Amino acid sequence: xxxxxxxxxxxxxxFPGVKALDNVHLNVYKGSVMALLGENGAGKSTLMKxxxxxxxxxxxxxxxxxxxxxxxxxxxxxxxxxxxxxxxLNLIDEISIGENIFLGREPKTKIGTIDWKKLYKDxxxxxxxxxxxxxxxxxxxxxxxGQKQMVEIAKALSLDAELIIMDEPTDALTSExxxxxxxxxxxxxxxxxxxVYISHRLKEIFEICDDVTIIRDGKFIAxxxxxxxxxxxxxxxxxxxxxxxxxxxxxxELGEVFLEVKNLENHLIHDISFQIRKSEILGIAGLMGxxxxxxxxxxxxxxxxxxxQVILDGKPIKxxxxxxxINSGITYVSEDRKKDGLVxxxxxxxNISLSALxxxxxxxLINHRVEKQAAIKYIDQLSxxxxxxxxxxxxxxxxxxxxxxxxxxxxTKPKILILDEPTRGIDVGAKxxxxxxxxxxxxxxxxxxxxxxxxxELLGMCDRILVMHEGTVxxxxxxxxxxxxxxxxxxxGIRSDNNES
Amino acid sequence: MNPKLKANLSRFQSVIGLxxxxxxxxxxSDRFMTGSNIxxxxxxxxxxxxxxxxxTFVILTGGxxxxxxxxxxxxxxxAAFLVGSGYHPAVALIxxxxxxxxIGMANGFIITKGYLQPFIxxxxxxTIFRGATLVFSDGKPISAGYEANAxxxxxxxxxxxxxxxxxxLIMIFTVGLGYFILKxxxxxxxxxxxxxxxxxxxxxxVNVHRVKIFVYGISGLLAALAGVIITARLSSAQPTxxxxxxxxxxxxxxxxxxxxxxxxGSVLGTVVGALIIGILNxxxxxxxxxxxxxxxxxxxxxxxxxxxxxxxK
Numbered sequence: 001x002x003x004x005x006x007x008x009x010x011x012x013x014x015f016p017g018v019k020a021l022d023n024v025h026l027n028v029y030k031g032s033v034m035a036l037l038g039e040n041g042a043g044k045s046t047l048m049k050x051x052x053x054x055x056x057x058x059x060x061x062x063x064x065x066x067x068x069x070x071x072x073x074x075x076x077x078x079x080x081x082x083x084x085x086x087x088x089l090n091l092i093d094e095i096s097i098g099e100n101i102f103l104g105r106e107p108k109t110k111i112g113t114i115d116w117k118k119l120y121k122d123x124x125x126x127x128x129x130x131x132x133x134x135x136x137x138x139x140x141x142x143x144x145x146g147q148k149q150m151v152e153i154a155k156a157l158s159l160d161a162e163l164i165i166m167d168e169p170t171d172a173l174t175s176e177x178x179x180x181x182x183x184x185x186x187x188x189x190x191x192x193x194x195x196v197y198i199s200h201r202l203k204e205i206f207e208i209c210d211d212v213t214i215i216r217d218g219k220f221i222a223x224x225x226x227x228x229x230x231x232x233x234x235x236x237x238x239x240x241x242x243x244x245x246x247x248x249x250x251x252x253e254l255g256e257v258f259l260e261v262k263n264l265e266n267h268l269i270h271d272i273s274f275q276i277r278k279s280e281i282l283g284i285a286g287l288m289g290x291x292x293x294x295x296x297x298x299x300x301x302x303x304x305x306x307x308x309q310v311i312l313d314g315k316p317i318k319x320x321x322x323x324x325x326i327n328s329g330i331t332y333v334s335e336d337r338k339k340d341g342l343v344x345x346x347x348x349x350x351n352i353s354l355s356a357l358x359x360x361x362x363x364x365l366i367n368h369r370v371e372k373q374a375a376i377k378y379i380d381q382l383s384x385x386x387x388x389x390x391x392x393x394x395x396x397x398x399x400x401x402x403x404x405x406x407x408x409x410x411x412t413k414p415k416i417l418i419l420d421e422p423t424r425g426i427d428v429g430a431k432x433x434x435x436x437x438x439x440x441x442x443x444x445x446x447x448x449x450x451x452x453x454x455x456x457e458l459l460g461m462c463d464r465i466l467v468m469h470e471g472t473v474x475x476x477x478x479x480x481x482x483x484x485x486x487x488x489x490x491x492x493g494i495r496s497d498n499n500e501s
Numbered sequence: 502m503n504p505k506l507k508a509n510l511s512r513f514q515s516v517i518g519l520x521x522x523x524x525x526x527x528x529x530s531d532r533f534m535t536g537s538n539i540x541x542x543x544x545x546x547x548x549x550x551x552x553x554x555x556x557t558f559v560i561l562t563g564g565x566x567x568x569x570x571x572x573x574x575x576x577x578x579x580a581a582f583l584v585g586s587g588y589h590p591a592v593a594l595i596x597x598x599x600x601x602x603x604i605g606m607a608n609g610f611i612i613t614k615g616y617l618q619p620f621i622x623x624x625x626x627x628t629i630f631r632g633a634t635l636v637f638s639d640g641k642p643i644s645a646g647y648e649a650n651a652x653x654x655x656x657x658x659x660x661x662x663x664x665x666x667x668x669x670l671i672m673i674f675t676v677g678l679g680y681f682i683l684k685x686x687x688x689x690x691x692x693x694x695x696x697x698x699x700x701x702x703x704x705x706x707v708n709v710h711r712v713k714i715f716v717y718g719i720s721g722l723l724a725a726l727a728g729v730i731i732t733a734r735l736s737s738a739q740p741t742x743x744x745x746x747x748x749x750x751x752x753x754x755x756x757x758x759x760x761x762x763x764x765x766g767s768v769l770g771t772v773v774g775a776l777i778i779g780i781l782n783x784x785x786x787x788x789x790x791x792x793x794x795x796x797x798x799x800x801x802x803x804x805x806x807x808x809x810x811x812x813x814k
Contacts, residue, residue, distance in 0.1 A: 023789060133797065185717075261633055300704075302703075302704065317508055321706075321708075321709060322703065322704060322705070322706040323706045323707075326706040334701075334703065334704060339698075339700060339701070340700050340701055340704050341701055341704070342698065342701055343693075343694050343697035343698040343702065343764070344697065344698065345697045345698075345764050345765060346693065346694065346764075348695070350690065351692075354690075354694055354702065354705040354707070354708075355706050356689050357690060357691075358687060361686075364686045365685055365687075366685055366687055366690060367688055368685075408705065412706070453809070456621040468508055476649050
């Protein structure tokens with residue numbers, strides 16, 4: 001085994017109310033690639049943000065090249081030779097490749113102006129081994145995503161990085177670009193650089209990584225050489241935890257087919273077909289970027305669909321806008337309540353009434369009495385904790401904000417309620433309250449579509465689970481056959497037909 | 502502090518400032534607090550206040566309308582031309598309002614359907630309609646004539662009803678209507694919601710484009726109304742009238758506590774803002790300050806007022 005370049009020992013990170021990391025270990029060896037694996041929300045990004053100086057650790061030690069390291073900030077991490085390549089690339093489209101590589105560190109001439117000649121010569125020297133033939137004077141915006149990735153790597157190399165963190169680098173790459181990236185990684189490995197490789201694609205882990213570290217729920221699970229482990233074991237370690245009794249599943253009689261979607265298709269999702277019955281909770285699982293939110297927003301009229309049919313309650317419907325969706329009885333509670341869900345500066349009352357305001361008005365005039373009654377009704381029913389309905393939403397806790405967001409949808413009297421990550425960022429108590437509410441809606445006969453990245457939550461609450469992969473449905477699992485492993489398999493793109501083996 | 506009291510205090514902060522400001526000026530000039538001067542201030546303020554009410558709608562959605570000064574001149578020219586050609590003043594008034602409203606809705610239509618910045622779209626239409634006014638008038642004032650019609654027309658700007666100058670009554674009516682729409686109608690609520698979070702408002706099933714076209718339409722309509730009042734007052738339309746009025750209107754809106762980012766503010770605040778500017782102009786005139794210094798003072802007062810407001814937050 002090679003020498004350790006980096007040892008993160010017993011690293012913990014506490015955010016107000018949440019322990020995001022709990023005694024996590026990570027070792028990175030010289031001239032080798034360490035995979036960092038875990039489900040969405042397991043704490044991978046938090047750990048990497050601590051290493052690259054964006055977050056400060058609460059506890060633990062980081063030993064880097066034999067000495068204890070206290071990263072003071074992103075700049076400080078760079079000085080020590082630690083570079084991170086984020087999933088969303090940090091490049092400026094409108095300036096040249098060379099300028100991007102040396103942004104903020106431009107070589108200067110004697111009189112203090114930028115030494116363009118040196119800048120572009122150095123850029124070309126960095127790009128050549130990465131197989132980028134493009135002139136460094138070209139603008140970034142004309143490059144493919146794969147080429148942009150290479151520019152990011154060139155930038156890391158220009159900083160004399162010895163430890164490079166790659167967060168989901170192949171997410172947007174074609175397979176050819178992926179191969180080229182792997183060649184570069186191999187080359188970097190030969191030069192003695194160390195790499196932390198984060199990916200959901202298990203095949204890549206076996207292809208390019210030497211070792212793998214698995215974390216789950218902010219805890220360290222295992223570190224193994226990839227030669228001593230197989231895909232099944234990896235999945236088990238990533239998701240393997242017992243279903244706790246925090247999911248109050250209601251096993252009621254499912255009604256008739258309520259919503260039927262046939263071959264729904266646009267630029268984001270492909271050939272999606274499924275059904276929801278009355279009093280059913282249908283879960284949607286999938287990795288980030290699998291198209292779950294895009295499917296929800298297409299059903300809600302936010303994205304247009306090119307082909308396909310939507311049949312609600314026996315009647316074919318056309319959804320061209322959010323207004324169409326609401327009028328036909330489909331409503332959507334957004335995953336990002338601060339950005340897409342709520343008007344934070346307005347009151348609870350004004351937020352709850354926003355979607356259904358027309359029905360609370362006589363013509364154009366808002367009926368303030370009816371509006372207030374509706375707000376108070378939902379504040380009671382969903383037990384939103386607030387001194388008054390006039391409280392501004394920005395002053396509420398995450399769980400209460402979520403309840404306001406749900407109330408807004410309920411007031412439109414939906415038949416189909418789409419909940420996108422309904423429990424993200426809210427505490428355990430509030431989660432349970434949301435689950436109980438979902439069960440109430442379910443027994444009232446609503447059809448519920450629940451998108452979640454937390455597999456246990458889906459297993460606990462849903463009657464059926466639809467799994468998506470790269471914009472398509474990769475399989476649907478009945479409650480009895482759904483397990484963390486079977487979902488994970490479908491989510492990483494292993495189709496259900498070879499699931500039996 | 503009790504949050505309600507605090508909210509009320511910040512709401513009335515500009516009113517308190519206005520009162521203190523007035524008291525100081527009344528000590529400096531004994532002509533300030535006379536009945537005729539107060540009417541004078543209100544009449545001068547009415548033009549800016551009416552335009553600024555429309556501007557409040559636009560800014561509440563997070564937009565801006567730079568074209569109001571040109572819409573003001575163009576609509577005024579249309580009204581003067583129609584009255585001068587013998588049409589009844591009511592026809593001229595309605596035609597001018599329709600023209601103004603159409604210009605505004607065109608702004609809104611281009612901004613929403615073309616996904617363009619309001620600043621740049623209204624900057625372009627500001628130039629276009631200034632040009633159109635100059636073409637239409639051939640660069641010369643358009644007279645409303647001397648017929649009986651012209652006298653009725655002039656009453657819009659010069660007349661009195663119940664002893665109060667008509668422009669002041671029109672201003673009060675406009676403000677009242679603006680307040681009512683924002684406070685009690687669905688579209689008023691949507692105006693605030695869009696300014697607060699446009700994406701969330703769209704995802705709540707609100708036709709955001711329609712609301713935006715509406716606010717620019719209101720802005721154009723009120724600019725035209727102000728243009729008709731001035732034209733009536735002078736019995737003729739000046740092709741360069743209203744130059745820079747968009748900036749006075751924006752200043753009034755911001756002085757009145759409306760956030761340029763949208764979502765927060767009210768027309769009542771805007772009226773106070775317009776009054777601050779009106780009183781300042783009047784006071785500087787009474788104190789015989791040269792018009793060069795007046796501009797300097799006006800700019801400084803706006804800057805100081807906005808800075809003070811920021812400190813409070």
